[in-house]
Amino acid sequence: MDPVHYAAHNQRTWSAAERDAELKERFGDRADAVVAAFRKAYPERNPADAVYTDTFLRRPALKTAQLKADRNGAPVYNYVIAWDTPVMGGFAMSYHTAEIPFVFHNIEAEEPVTGGGKGAHALADVMNLAASAEAK
Numbered sequence: 001m002d003p004v005h006y007a008a009h010n011q012r013t014w015s016a017a018e019r020d021a022e023l024k025e026r027f028g029d030r031a032d033a034v035v036a037a038f039r040k041a042y043p044e045r046n047p048a049d050a051v052y053t054d055t056f057l058r059r060p061a062l063k064t065a066q067l068k069a070d071r072n073g074a075p076v077y078n079y080v081i082a083w084d085t086p087v088m089g090g091f092a093m094s095y096h097t098a099e100i101p102f103v104f105h106n107i108e109a110e111e112p113v114t115g116g117g118k119g120a121h122a123l124a125d126v127m128n129l130a131a132s133a134e135a136k
Contacts, residue, residue, distance in 0.1 A: 010091035011048035019048040026051050052093065083123055086115040102127040 014022065023031040027050075038050040045053070061078060069076040081099045084090045092098075101110035105128040107120050114120045 010089075011046060011051060012089050012091045014048055019046075022048065022051050049093065057094075057096070085113055086117075087113055099127065103131045104128070 011019070011022075020031075023035060027034045034050055035047045038045070038047055038053075042049070042053070058080070065076045065078045079099075081094045081102075083098065083102075084093045085095065085098060098113070101107045101114050102120075102124045105124045107114040107116065107124050
């Protein structure tokens with residue numbers, strides 16, 4: 001992934017026509033149904049985010065979790081983080097491993113990707129507390 005390219009050409013910068021073309025390319029004849037389902041699940045999000053959110057990130061994560069659960073070993077946990085990085089216009093949304101600085105409460109070390117600020121600190125407080133409680 002070339003960050004410079006995606007900073008200029010992404011779901012945050014697309015026109016309505018570009019958004020529709022990207023959705024049609026990704027989902028074909030199901031594009032309208034996917035957008036309707038996405039709007040129902042994520043009413044506050046840009047429908048163009050559907051190109052990435054559930055298909056690129058969530059579905060593979062659920063498949064991996066299911067494969068692990070099918071082995072009947074240790075418990076399997078899955079979660080959704082809906083925080084979007086404010087960096088570079090937020091085009092990376094909640095990228096893979098974006099939650100790590102919040103879980104370990106070291107957002108200062110990762111300020112270039114967390115953006116820092118009161119909101120980031122508040123989220124780190126909540127996520128670190130939840131992770132600590134789960135570990136007990």
